[in-house]
Amino acid sequence: MATKKIMYINRVTPHSGLTAKESLDVVLIGAAFEQDVALAFIDDGVYQLLKDQQPEKTGSRHVAKSFAALGDYDVRKIYVEQESLDERGLSEADLVDLRHENPEDDYRDTASIRLISREKLARLFGRQDVLFNF
Amino acid sequence: MLEVNGRVYPTDEEGYLENISDWSEAIAEAMAAADDIKLSEAHWDILRFLREYYHEYEIAPAVRVLTKAVGRRLGKDKGNSKYLYNLFPDGPGKQACRYAGLPKPTGCV
Numbered sequence: 001m002a003t004k005k006i007m008y009i010n011r012v013t014p015h016s017g018l019t020a021k022e023s024l025d026v027v028l029i030g031a032a033f034e035q036d037v038a039l040a041f042i043d044d045g046v047y048q049l050l051k052d053q054q055p056e057k058t059g060s061r062h063v064a065k066s067f068a069a070l071g072d073y074d075v076r077k078i079y080v081e082q083e084s085l086d087e088r089g090l091s092e093a094d095l096v097d098l099r100h101e102n103p104e105d106d107y108r109d110t111a112s113i114r115l116i117s118r119e120k121l122a123r124l125f126g127r128q129d130v131l132f133n134f
Numbered sequence: 135m136l137e138v139n140g141r142v143y144p145t146d147e148e149g150y151l152e153n154i155s156d157w158s159e160a161i162a163e164a165m166a167a168a169d170d171i172k173l174s175e176a177h178w179d180i181l182r183f184l185r186e187y188y189h190e191y192e193i194a195p196a197v198r199v200l201t202k203a204v205g206r207r208l209g210k211d212k213g214n215s216k217y218l219y220n221l222f223p224d225g226p227g228k229q230a231c232r233y234a235g236l237p238k239p240t241g242c243v
Contacts, residue, residue: 062192
């Protein structure tokens with residue numbers, strides 16, 4: 001099976017129904033097929049990566065907690081759109097610190113989140129084989 | 135469902151506990167006994183590891199991920215398929231997650 005570039009785009013808040021959870025499940029299943037996987041967080045989707053969420057109060061799943069396991073699933077590219085953060089008064093310091101072991105750098109512990117401009121992200125969308133929207 | 139010491143616990147059609155909070159060591163032992171397995175300290179290391187993993191990430195790890203994570207936290211001699219399949223012959227992801235009271239691993243069929 002040829003490797004495909006697959007990007008999962010997350011645009012809604014962590015507690016918009018089950019969308020965030022379903023997206024994560026699809027990512028984890030897809031990761032088992034060893035594809036070239038990337039995640040993008042835009043619009044209200046950036047809220048999914050916030051530290052200090054208290055989902056217990058609504059009984060929903062703490063998605064940011066599960067994102068910390070993405071490195072184990074070899075998901076190493078997590079793009080966050082800079083403009084979406086700016087528009088919500090957020091910065092990288094408000095986001096969870098996701099890490100992975102980089103196989104191209106002697107498995108050094110490396111940050112997974114990359115901030116990217118809207119313009120560059122649009123070009124990146126164009127280079128994917130498959131886009132999933134959540 | 136599963137009956138242990140006179141109490142009945144709801145499970146799904148594949149035998150995974152519906153409520154992770156129902157779990158106890160007695161439940162793990164009963165599930166293992168039904169598969170003719172007597173849980174050893176080596177089994178418990180993996181079950182405890184899985185419960186901690188789930189507590190931290192809220193994910194029941196797929197076997198590839200479990201193997202890697204066990205290797206990192208419990209040592210390379212345990213983080214390999216041969217060791218884990220010896221302990222859990224039906225598949226370390228599926229069988230160990232079930233004994234640990236976790237849901238079926240995401241991505242396992």
